[in-house]
Structure formats: structure tokens, C-alpha cells
Amino acid sequence: MxxxxxxxxxxxxxxxxxxxxxxxxxxxxxxxxxxxxxxxxxxxxxxxxxxxxxxQAKEELVLGPMTAHVGEPAEVVRERGVGETPVDALRRHFLDALRERNPVAGLNDDPQILGVHRLILDTPSLRHGAMAVRERNEHLLAAEFERELARPGDLACRVAANQILNVRQILIARTIERLAAGASADEVYPVAVAEAEEAFAQLADGLGSFCPRAG
Known part of the structure; x- marks a missing residue:
């Protein structure tokens, strides 16, 4: 059986x-x-x-891999280690994805994966769907901050979630641009890591006054 x-x-x-x-x-x-x-x-x-x-829909053939990761940032924050800040946990998760060449961090030079990125950029309905995924992740991450701080509806939680996901999106977009220009994932990797380290350090500084429990 x-x-x-x-x-x-x-x-x-x-x-x-x-x-x-x-x-x-x-x-x-x-x-x-x-x-x-x-x-x-x-x-x-x-x-x-x-x-x-x-x-369920034609769009899902392209966006399915992306929607499979909905809620992942909030989950990373929720399940982080004792003493680890949310920014540190998301930095660790992003660097792990880069090392694994996980498409979730943009660092994957498989032609069909690059094709997915190109399709999303070139197709309004797919861009809209990708934005909806991004907004859903922001909502869930903000909700996790609100839960930890016991401050439902708090604006600072939404602002923090927005800033974190914007930084991630910028890093991903820069990596995809380099791959689309012909660089290999191995060539881009050290640059992507360096930029991620710098960006998350700036995030940690900027969100220093907003830091849900350390563990």
C-alpha cells in the first residue's frame, strides 16, 4: 500500500x-x-x-513558487533563536538562501527561473500578483510583530515590516539584474552576500528603537 x-x-x-x-x-x-x-x-x-x-489559474503556473513562500518572513521571526533579533534572524535566513542558490533570494541562474523573473516584469497581471504576495508577507510580518509586542494595529509594526521587506526586495532585484546581464550565480554570490550584510546592518541600525523581544 x-x-x-x-x-x-x-x-x-x-x-x-x-x-x-x-x-x-x-x-x-x-x-x-x-x-x-x-x-x-x-x-x-x-x-x-x-x-x-x-x-487554479494560469497565473499560478508562474507565481506558484513565489506563493509557496508566503508567510516565510513571519515564520522566521516567530521561530528565531533565543537572543536573536528579528533583523538578525531574517539576515541569517537570507544569507542561507543565497548560499543554497534558492530562487527566493534571487540567486539562481537556471534559464527557466530567470525566465520567470522576466515574465513577471513583462506581464502586468503577473506584476500585480507578485505585488499581492509581497503585501501579504508584509501583513503577516507586521502581525507577528504586533503579537510579540501585544500592540495590535500598531503603526510601528507595519513600518518595520515594510522596511525589512523593501530591503529584501532591493537585494533580490539587484541580484536578478546581474544574472540577467549574463553573470553566473557563482560570480554574483560574493557581491550579493556583501550587499546583504551591509543592507541588514543598516536595517538593524535604523530599527534599533523598534525591536520586539530578543528571544
Whole structure:
């Protein structure tokens, strides 16, 4: 029974990957708005309903990996170590992502990952979706600060969350720009680390008066 379940889950994963790769190939060839769900289904040799069984909307084929990380900054803050400040925890998490070449930090030079970034920049509906993900993360991070400080609705919590995520976004955008210009992830890595260290140090200084419990 366990072996059968494993096979079923493996087939689901294979189908999901096939759909994503087919969609990305078509999007990059013709543009996001010029490809229909029916064409993606045909390219993957499945039914249109199968596509919707795996992805609720066409936008999710591109934004799905991003939405999978919704709430992650708040979770990092909530689960940080004793004595670690929120900024220090998020710095550690970001540097770990850079070292692992995790797309969440922008440092991944896989052509299809770079294609996702390009699609988002070039497509208004995808840009809007990416902004919604960013706003959701800000809301959840601010809510975590409010919970720790027992200050629901506090403006300082929202401002702090906004500043932190803006810094992260700037770092990610600069890294993606370098990759798009032709540099490899390995070439960009030391620069990305140095900029992250500098940016998070500035954050720590700027948010010195706002620091939820140290542990």
C-alpha cells in the first residue's frame, strides 16, 4: 500500500513538473497573455481540466513558487533563536538562501527561473500578483510583530515590516539584474552576500528603537 501511494504521488509530481515546464516554454516563446490553458494542456498531452486540478489559474503556473513562500518572513521571526533579533534572524535566513542558490533570494541562474523573473516584469497581471504576495508577507510580518509586542494595529509594526521587506526586495532585484546581464550565480554570490550584510546592518541600525523581544 505504501509503495502504491509513493507511485501515485510521484506521478502527480511528474505531471505538475511537466505542466510547469510546458507552460514556461510556451510563455517564453510567445508571451504569457498569448498562451491559453488549452494550449498548455495540449502541449503536455493532458486535458484542460487536469491543468486546473494542479493550478487554479494560469497565473499560478508562474507565481506558484513565489506563493509557496508566503508567510516565510513571519515564520522566521516567530521561530528565531533565543537572543536573536528579528533583523538578525531574517539576515541569517537570507544569507542561507543565497548560499543554497534558492530562487527566493534571487540567486539562481537556471534559464527557466530567470525566465520567470522576466515574465513577471513583462506581464502586468503577473506584476500585480507578485505585488499581492509581497503585501501579504508584509501583513503577516507586521502581525507577528504586533503579537510579540501585544500592540495590535500598531503603526510601528507595519513600518518595520515594510522596511525589512523593501530591503529584501532591493537585494533580490539587484541580484536578478546581474544574472540577467549574463553573470553566473557563482560570480554574483560574493557581491550579493556583501550587499546583504551591509543592507541588514543598516536595517538593524535604523530599527534599533523598534525591536520586539530578543528571544
Amino acid at each position: 505504501t509503495q502504491e501511494l509513493g507511485l501515485r504521488e510521484r506521478k502527480k509530481l511528474e505531471t505538475r513538473v511537466t505542466l510547469w515546464r510546458t507552460a514556461m516554454r510556451l510563455f517564453l516563446e510567445r508571451g504569457f497573455d498569448n498562451v491559453s490553458v488549452a494550449e498548455i494542456a495540449a502541449g503536455a498531452n493532458v486535458s484542460k481540466m487536469t491543468v486546473f486540478n494542479y493550478f
